[in-house]
Amino acid sequence: MIEDGKVVSVHYTLKNDAGEEIDASGDAPLAYLHGAHNIVPGLERKLSGRKVGDKLDVVVDPGDGYGMRDPRAVQDVPRTAFPPDAPLEVGASFVVETPTGELMQLHVTAITKGADGVDMIRCDANHPLAGERLHFAVEIVDVRDATDEERVHGHVHGEGGHHH
Numbered sequence: 537m538i539e540d541g542k543v544v545s546v547h548y549t550l551k552n553d554a555g556e557e558i559d560a561s562g563d564a565p566l567a568y569l570h571g572a573h574n575i576v577p578g579l580e581r582k583l584s585g586r587k588v589g590d591k592l593d594v595v596v597d598p599g600d601g602y603g604m605r606d607p608r609a610v611q612d613v614p615r616t617a618f619p620p621d622a623p624l625e626v627g628a629s630f631v632v633e634t635p636t637g638e639l640m641q642l643h644v645t646a647i648t649k650g651a652d653g654v655d656m657i658r659c660d661a662n663h664p665l666a667g668e669r670l671h672f673a674v675e676i677v678d679v680r681d682a683t684d685e686e687r688v689h690g691h692v693h694g695e696g697g698h699h700h
């Protein structure tokens with residue numbers, strides 16, 4: 537049965553409200569450590585107490601998923617503020633260090649022309665799925681005890697997990 541400290545392997549598809557597939561497990565299932573916040577809270581909660589072979593559809597509201605969109609996390613930055621060879625295009629993402637030393641992932645969501653003809657790069661720190669209701673279809677294919685090392689690291693090692 538799925539509970540904290542178990543390594544759970546699932547096949548899943550993720551769709552948005554429009555029914556478009558956003559993500560899915562490939563040939564190999566995704567393995568995650570239950571109770572370690574490896575997956576969004578709304579999905580993790582629904583998987584508690586389930587067992588191998590269970591199939592379930594789970595709808596996760598943004599607050600239990602990737603959060604609400606924060607309009608203040610969007611900023612237009614002149615192209616000239618980036619290194620000339622930075623590969624900036626819509627859909628690109630990169631990591632910056634904030635003044636307080638935290639790492640933040642930014643996504644380029646638009647490129648517009650500023651008043652003086654300079655390209656403006658729209659940098660969005662929101663998760664790409666922030667504000668989206670998430671529709672998961674999940675099949676549980678394996679449940680096992682986590683190793684001590686996995687518990688300490690807070691993630692799964694080996695097949696379907698981290699390699700390091």
Ligand code: ZN
Nearest residue numbers: 689691693698
């Ligand atoms: Zn590890």
